[in-house]
Amino acid sequence: MRPSLLRLSLLAAFLSAAASSYAQDQSEDEFAPKLPERSIYEAMLEANKPSGxxxxxxxxxxxxxxxxMLQVMRCRLSEVRYSINSTALDQRFPLGPCDPQQPFNxxxxxxxxxxYLKLKAGEAVTVTVQAVWDDGAGSEIITYRPCDNVGESACARxxxxDRPEVKPDAPKPASQSR
Structure with a gap:
């Protein structure tokens, strides 16, 4: 397993075990899953910023x-904005359905x-990305480039x-998913 995916898997396992909370249902024997607090997801986003x-x-x-990494956080995201070789954030990457019983899978x-997206070899020189939270607030806007000599391992630098002073407006529905 690649080091960054291993780190992500270990973090998800730890957070699932440590941060999963349950709301008691009507019966004392039944518990309904409840998503971890957004602060957990914000910490994950910050921790994974350097590795991409x-x-x-x-x-x-x-x-x-x-x-x-952003799919692991999908339960607290409304969308992922991105652009290839620009900072326009004019594309949306689809998020999978959230399973509250397995929020970090x-x-x-x-x-x-x-x-993933499959592109032509060398097509993406940079990718600019922003995570949008479930309340419409946007994260920092990060532009990544491939690691030097990226080869077959997955990495980014x-x-x-861009740390916008004003949070962006709530996102509009995405018409383009890939």
Missing amino acids: WVQFRNFAGGQYLYFT VPDDPDNRYV IKAI
């Missing part, structure tokens, strides 16, 4: 952009819609960080 909210990989003659994805 998205990651680049060269594989099988193409370039892949992985959105795995990567969604089942037999059609590979939720984990921060090129720029």
Whole structure:
């Protein structure tokens, strides 16, 4: 397993065990799952910023952009805005359905819609990304570039960080998912 995915898996396992909270249902024997607080997700986003909210990989003659880390956070996100080779944030990456019983698992994805984009080799020089929380507040805007000599491992390096002083308006429904 790649180091960044291992770190992400360990963090998700820890948070699932430590932060999962349950709301008591009508019967004392039944408990309904409740999503962890947003602060847990914010800490995850911050912790994964240096290694990449998205990651680049060269594989099988193409370039892949992985959105795995953001999918792990999908239960508290309303959308993921991104742009390739610009800072326009003019595209939306689809988020898988949230399962409150497994809020940090990567969604089942037999059609590979939720984990990565496949591009032409070398197509993405940079990717700018912003996570939008379930209340419409936007995260920092981070521009990533591939690691030097990225090869077949998945990685990213921060090129720029934009910390907007004013939170963006609530997002409009995305018409373009990929």
